[in-house]
Amino acid sequence: MINFSNVNKTYPGGYLALKxxxxxxxxxxxxxxxxxxxxxxxxxxxxxxxxxxxSSGSICVNHNELADIKYQQIPYVRRGIGxxxxxxxxxxxxxIFDNVALPLIIEGVSHKEIRKRVSxxxxxxxLSAKLRCYPHMLSGGExxxxxxxxxxxxxxxxxxxDEPTGNLDPKLSLDIIxxxxxxxxxxxxxxxxxxxxxxxxxxxxxxxxxKEGTMINDGIVDGLQAKGGIDE
Ligand SMILES: Nc1ncnc2c1ncn2[C@@H]1O[C@H](COP(=O)(O)OP(=O)(O)OP(=O)(O)O)[C@@H](O)[C@H]1O
Numbered sequence: 001m002i003n004f005s006n007v008n009k010t011y012p013g014g015y016l017a018l019k020x021x022x023x024x025x026x027x028x029x030x031x032x033x034x035x036x037x038x039x040x041x042x043x044x045x046x047x048x049x050x051x052x053x054x055s056s057g058s059i060c061v062n063h064n065e066l067a068d069i070k071y072q073q074i075p076y077v078r079r080g081i082g083x084x085x086x087x088x089x090x091x092x093x094x095x096i097f098d099n100v101a102l103p104l105i106i107e108g109v110s111h112k113e114i115r116k117r118v119s120x121x122x123x124x125x126x127l128s129a130k131l132r133c134y135p136h137m138l139s140g141g142e143x144x145x146x147x148x149x150x151x152x153x154x155x156x157x158x159x160x161x162d163e164p165t166g167n168l169d170p171k172l173s174l175d176i177i178x179x180x181x182x183x184x185x186x187x188x189x190x191x192x193x194x195x196x197x198x199x200x201x202x203x204x205x206x207x208x209x210x211k212e213g214t215m216i217n218d219g220i221v222d223g224l225q226a227k228g229g230i231d232e
Contacts, residue, residue: 082151
């Protein structure tokens with residue numbers, strides 16, 4: 001579903017953020033992506049979602065060779081990817097319903113279909129009662145769940161999350177990861193970038209570890225190994 005082959009990313013100014021990164025994530029797999037601050041986690045997610053271009057190497061996402069994708073086709077590729085951010089990126093002056101509906105409005109989906117799909121997405125994140133609220137009326141964990149509902153409302157086969165539990169306490173973090181597990185059980189491929197080594201150690205999922213732009217580990221990590229990968 002996601003394949004990186006010898007990918008390098010140099011930012012303007014010459015900083016080499018990813019070095020010869022290769023890995024594959026199969027359809028229906030769920031994995032964590034970890035590493036110290038600045039290791040290249042967000043860069044890797046941005047390459048998958050075509051927010052950045054690789055300097056060399058090849059990336060294949062959902063059967064699309066990204067190098068062959070023309071500028072006008074980028075929205076089509078992005079429709080297959082749900083993105084979740086730490087800071088939710090919700091529109092403050094719009095209701096929860098409107099925030100979740102946004103990707104469907106952009107796609108030109110009919111009002112009737114939007115109502116149906118937004119209701120289903122909010123049910124999945126257990127927020128049906130809040131659809132007329134505004135973001136500031138919700139707790140941090142609830143706002144994060146709205147972000148998740150918005151990411152899954154058009155049923156993408158891939159979910160990418162960048163520090164989705166960053167501001168949440170351990171109990172709420174676990175609730176969010178359980179939601180990802182539910183989507184994964186329904187066949188969605190999930191990649192979660194996180195610093196939270198406690199969470200990673202508890203969940204026992206495949207973990208990709210970056211260090212200064214190099215993939216130094218790929219497998220199930222226990223707490224100590226994960227710490228070594230980051231602090232060394
Ligand atoms: N647009 C950019 N231009 C230049 N350098 C960049 C740009 N974006 C990121 N970088 C650099 O690339 C490196 C990797 O950044 P990235 O955001 O991918 O790290 P990260 O692992 O996600 O870090 P964090 O956990 O702190 O979010 C950093 O040194 C960063 O300064």
